[in-house]
Amino acid sequence: MIIKNTQLQYGFEDTSYVSAGGLDGIRALVESFYSYMDSIDSAQQIRSMHPDDLTIPKEKLTLFLCGWLGGPSLYQKKYGSISIPQVHKPFKVGFEERDAWLLCMEKAVNDQPYPKEFKKYLMAQLYVPAERIRMVNE
């Protein structure tokens, strides 16, 4: 008898990208993320590292996350290759900055119509590069 595993395996092929709602879903996530960054007190330090006009940072993060979640490599096509720890080197990212970024992301993720399990998975995945940025910046 063949037992089929019907559970979605996030991280396998493009399952995470699809679960995040593809390009439109990720755009909505990034919009929400930056609106939390604008409004949460503890995020003002990281907000001030960004330009006033968030159009380009929003576009970059959206396209990056598409590929990072197993979808099309849109960031690479438009902007070329990227090293996440490297691009964050000019900024001071310690525990507070890392946690403020993750807090904005957690609130944004919670606003999305994602399955509960995917929300948990996504936050655990995002912690990895966030912590890596902090370590490289130390």
Ligand code: HEM
């Ligand atoms: C750990 C806390 C983090 C802080 C404080 C932070 C802050 C920033 C800042 C200030 C910029 C530059 C905005 C600009 O000048 O246009 C930036 C760019 C970017 N960040 Fe982060 N970030 C963090 C974590 C992350 C993580 C975890 C990811 C990926 C999962 C990420 C992905 C990006 C991308 C793709 C860009 C655009 C890079 C480029 O093309 O120039 N960031 N971030």
